[in-house]
């Protein structure tokens with residue numbers, strides 16, 4: 001993998017990823033239905049999506065619109081009912097370390113210390129002890145975890161756990177990062193710090209990131225592209241390119257214009273969500 | 285970890301010892317009043333004296349024979365306690381040693397589970413004590429039947445909890461491990477097994493408790509040493525003071541085992557969230 005070097009020092013407004021970059025993740029005609037008893041839920045329908053190498057893409061939409069389902073299909077945890085997901089030309093059938101996933105619930109192994117959690121994927125790869133130690137050290141430094149290396153996850157704050165989860169996945173050197181609302185449970189300050197760290201790492205090592213969020217601001221702050229999803233069936237409503245230089249300023253007029261626009265779109269879907277909720281409540 | 289209050293504050297000590305002291309005082313009054321035959325109920329003082337004699341070496345110290353330490357440990361009680369503990373540990377190791385791999389296999393593989401579960405369901409409700417006649421028939425007298433019975437007592441709690449532990453591993457850990465590239469073996473050894481340890485250790489605790497009950501019973505039947513044997517022997521001589529002294533020692537040994545298990549538990553589960561220290 002050739003890292004795409006993108007530095008903060010780039011002065012010219014960064015074009016939303018060089019259009020020359022090859023498509024890395026290709027989602028074609030993906031449909032996913034869940035059967036709950038006799039009821040059939042169409043979680044995803046007609047999803048076509050191309051994500052280029054090095055691109056930072058956010059999936060945005062109200063709760064229950066199928067964001068996690070789509071991410072799981074790309075990760076290989078839940079194969080789609082119809083259609084295919086292709087990564088670097090290979091059809092995805094199972095999870096693998098080439099698509100590192102940061103789970104919403106952190107999913108750290110509680111019986112391992114911070115350092116052991118980060119080292120786990122490297123040990124599986126069969127790296128030598130010295131190499132592992134060096135890499136773990138580097139990652140702990142990078143995510144400001146060096147003082148907590150011997151702690152167990154239960155003795156960490158939410159933000160620290162999230163950083164460990166990110167370090168654990170970064171250790172894999174996977175070209176693709178899948179992140180499911182990774183900052184959802186954090187306070188605003190920690191959240192912003194981690195967002196900046198993530199951008200810094202992304203710019204440094206040039207990964208393709210698919211990032212699920214339901215925060216509009218977060219998506220504008222981070223993404224090259226924002227995919228807005230519809231609610232039931234989950235389809236792609238809009239594919240919005242964010243053409244603003246980073247670091248992005250939340251008070252800039254452009255930022256706010258985009259925010260209003262996206263809010264409008266999400267609101268429409270949110271309303272269908274609430275109506276749906278009311279219907280299902282009255283139906284019970 | 286929470287800052288525990290000093291457990292042995294004088295006031296707490298006083299409050300804690302109030303009831304035991306009253307009971308012992310009452311017991312002493314009853315047995316010295318002449319109302320009760322001292323063979324039926326010896327006085328506490330008599331019991332303590334007997335316990336002390338039971339603890340002390342039986343022969344005088346002879347530097348030519350053995351070292352001072354060996355002599356000090358040569359008393360009947362320590363030998364009995366050691367015999368019982370040895371059987372518990374050996375029987376438990378055999379029982380848990382068989383239950384753990386079987387439980388892991390049954391919990392992890394539905395086909396193995398389907399194969400073994402019917403037999404286990406049939407055998408499980410049989411109390412270990414009910415195996416005594418068979419154990420003696422098969423193994424005669426001595427350590428073998430005792431170890432067999434203790435192993436059975438430890439087997440089922442460990443087995444059942446191991447199965448439950450493996451089955452209750454949170455799917456999120458499995459998904460995370462698969463995502464990190466873990467194969468079947470790594471998954472089992474580094475994810476499923478540690479995730480199941482809280483259950484397994486709970487089973488081990490129940491198992492060692494059962495083993496301790498079974499050791500006393502089996503010593504009353506199959507062997508000529510150990511604390512269980514000693515109190516039955518004392519009954520034949522109508523030494524009620526020694527019976528009670530022996531019971532007290534059994535209690536102490538049980539307590540020691542429990543403390544040991546607790547320590548092990550706390551160490552192995554130091555990562556665990558719900559741990560009360």
Ligand SMILES: Nc1ncnc2c1ncn2[C@@H]1O[C@H](COP(=O)(O)OP(=O)(O)OP(=O)(O)O)[C@@H](O)[C@H]1O
Nearest residue numbers: 034036041043062063064065066067068069070214
């Ligand atoms: N395993 C499952 N079984 C049945 N239905 C499911 C399952 N997983 C998801 N669904 C349904 O599919 C729809 C999409 O779920 P999904 O988890 O992808 O939503 P989401 O956009 O990630 O929501 P949130 O923001 O709340 O995480 C929901 O309506 C959900 O009820």
Ligand SMILES: [Mg+2]
Nearest residue numbers: 067068069180
């Ligand atoms: Mg979700």
